[in-house]
Amino acid sequence: MRFSEEVLMAYADNELDEKTRAAVEAAMATDPQIARHVAHHQRMRARLRSAFEPVIGQPVPARLLEAARGAAATARDPGRSNVIPLPRRGARGGSLPRWAALAASLAIGVLGGWLAFRIVGSGPITMRNGHMQARGLLAAALTTQLASRQSAAQPVQIGVSFRSKSGEYCRTFSMRAPAIAGLACHAAQGWRLQVLTGTPEEGAATGGYRQAASPVAAPVVAAVNAEISGEPLDARAEAAARREGWTP
């Protein structure tokens, strides 16, 4: 059976109805030329997507965040640093103790050389001036994702956000693939990793998703406890910090 170019293209783009897709797959199984053709389309798609992937991880320029906030909020008044109040003790959102308790039930391996080899440079983390820095999806999630509104299906899960003793915004995160967790703080060049650990890949093996409230790794909890100034940000303070581009 012969298929038009557009049908093979639509197959690669996952746009065919069940019946036509099955017919294309049957043809691919018997005709290597059709299989090669489809593979060309799939590779082109993958190549374009991966070429532009780094853009997603770049820090969003302040002027765009300001435009989204609206001109009124953009005025750089002297009181700007007061815009992000830290929640008072006892305020809603101080979820750290719950996280810490969950961590005790999870076996954690501190990032081993093999894992570092696999992730650093090619994956969500790169080296910059001797520091590990988030990039790609991880950097994008740290910049834009709100813990209060994320879904369990998102590849990066944000945990707690807080101000560090040196005044930077820091956020904990976990990822399924690669299975890592850590703490990143926002610096001028992007998100600098303070702690990075591996986590068991039980979710990846079954294809299932982890719980939305992923348990946080013990080394991460320890780092949060060491770095945090005051309480974690509540949902409102988290959204406000994002609007400010994580710049105190």
Add this chain to the structure above:
Amino acid sequence: MGPAIEDLRDRIIDILPRLRRFARSLARDPHDADDLVQITVERALTHADQLHPDSRLASWLFGILRNAWIDEGRSRHRREPLHAPEELAETVGDPTAGSQAELLCVQDALARLPEEQRLAVSLVLIEGLSYKEAAHVMNVPIGTLTSRLARGREALQEMLGDTSEAPR
């Protein structure tokens, strides 16, 4: 109105990285691309009442960005260089240099496509929109979208060759 517009602002911030990527696939210069994003955000907030409750925010924003890009199309042809040596020079010693060179290479190829093919390729292959969503953004029937996509793809295949080393 107050809380609704605040919510819209937050949802736009969620989409900013994708808008930047879409803009970079249309305008090669990063500053021009961010200008397009800024125009898009400003127009979206000014015309927030035109956002149909059923339509996806991302598609609506992509449509605004597409219009902004087409609006300034005339001046673009004059300005756009096909190589950016200063950008390449910046990447010396940078571990991400390979990926930046790849980005420039793909951007060069995209820049040679006719406007409408470039939009189709960008929306479907880079942004991952369905044919239906992409046709909606471009304001054309699906058949028109798919034929532009097919022609754009064919031209890219010619320019970039078959990428046997598929990303794993």
